[in-house]
Amino acid sequence: MSRIASKFAALKAAGRGALVTYLQGYDPDGATSLAILRGLPGAGADLIEVGVPFTDPMADGPSIQRAAQRALKAGASLPGVLALVRDFRRDDDTTPIILMGYYNPILAFGVDSFCTEAAASGVDGLIVVDVPPEEADEIEPQAKAAGLDLIRLVAPTTDDERLPRVLAATSGFVYYVSITGITGTRSASAASLEAAIPRIRQHTGLPIAIGFGIRTPMQAAEAAKLADGAVVGTALVDTLAASLNEDGTARSETVRLVLDQVRALAEAVHAG
């Protein structure tokens, strides 16, 4: 069983939802990023999404755009992010790692060798934001061959006619984008989520995580209860950004501040 499937199975047995945390790889630099990554499981993150920096993140709001710029300035690249995952895997063989990013850096790396190397580095799943099911043949065969899950976004705009097609192209878990918009800009109402999640469940047995617009421990707990997990990204990126020096470099408390927030989120999610 893959790390993702094992994790969701274990959480289900324990009767609780997953806390999924997102941070951009190399934000604000490789060493700080690795220190945060290593601290996440201990702080209560159940699954980890690592953002792959890209110059033109068209589905992301201003916070994650700036994170990408900081990371690129610090020398981030796709091979660098894979090295980060390899370093993380030395001490942790159970926490699933999902890379989230855009297609062009993968294309530049080479789709075949990327999938092979990502799997060898300890990556469990991919979210390639700008490869919808219509373009799945670009990367699906290679990801499958390497044993990587392809996690797809389902949006409020994904209607019932389209939903089965999107879900058929999904493995690992379903990432429900709770708002029509970019990351970190608004939050969904509990009522809209209460309608959306059963609609997706009708079509899939895969776990569902809710993301885009979850900021507070309470929102995370509600989402994890309604679905199978809650993804928190921008709120953590904002905490990280607020902790930095004016020139965008890390301060001694950067790692602790981010992990403290993860602990607060985890407490709420795990209590739920």
Next chain:
Amino acid sequence: MNKPLPNSFRQGPDSRGRFGQFGGRFVAETLMPLILEVEQAYDSAKADPAFDAEWRRLLKDYVGRPSPLWYAGRLTEHLRAEAKDPNLGAKVYFKRDELNHTGAHKINAVLGQILLARRMGKTRIIAETGAGQHGVATATACALFNLPCTVFMGATDVERQQPNVFRMKLLGAEVIPVTSGAATLKDAMNEALRYWVANIEDTYYCIGTVAGPHPYPVMVRDFQSVIGEEARVQMQEAEGRLPDALVAAIGGGSNAMGLFYPFLDDPSVAMYGVEAAGHGVDTEQHAASLTKGRPGVLHGNRTYLLQDGDGQITEAHSISAGLDYPGVGPEHSWLHELGRVQYVHATDDDALAAFQLCSKLEGIIPALEPAHALAHVIRQAPTLPRDSIILMNLCGRGDKDIFTVARHLGVEM
């Protein structure tokens, strides 16, 4: 499916929006249903004679089409005098799309798209703009149809294209300066896409060039093809035959696609797309994506892009804000790989020289974008036989550029 059909260059794209390997629909799931909705609406509009009739009425009575075909006699004689041999020196014709209402070819596709947006029941329009010509055209059409209009423009471009910013505001549009990235056209397009995702219910995104996710490249090409269709007829009337060469500037490539498309299956017609070489294609400061880039995925399509080894998009540079884009329409990438169109380039300095020459010899101040095309004509015409014909798309007028040009020439205004 992705192989070009052997007997025609005019059958693309396929059902996936691909021209060979180029094009496609590389957008996030949140946008995908919208893209499909636009495609469906465009397919049905295309099949509706009333839609076509309304668009053509607007082109005739509002835009002033057909735009004239002009024999540039003084320029032709000037270039013949430069030729090494008295038998050389092609006749140069201009397709005068700079005479369109709003001063460029952009309005052709904007009116088509605004009619489509109305048909789809959309009540707000957004657009990206570089030089501001597409923004002005969109703001104009929105004024005409009483639709609220928001134009995303890189903050750098807002600075260097102040006259067009003021025009858009006069026309009632809201101009949002985009500060992310290099704050130019690419970033304006990112921001427009982000805004669209968040405002899907009522908003139509009016893209200015033959790029973006399917169906935009084919739709904008179809609307702009009015340029080449008119030119075919006009050239037959003027010379009784087709031209030997077509020349057009390439940023995203909409004016070029519009001129080239109706001639693609005429093997006697050579075609030249002129990219912006900025300070030179061997420097870091240019916008020549076909000459110096390689295929990648950005803004919803696979195409040639300026990018580094890690797949990060690099910044383009051109004196012309309208050509300052690190990508190009996917159909151009395809025509480039097939060799049907030759893609060449002209530097900032070449364009400045052409800009001045055209003004003095023909009494036409061209925009800096077609000044790049003209720079190629100036190079090529003296090498072709006297009885050959070059047709260049003079796709925009230079009023918007006089401040930029004055600054480069060291003139205080």
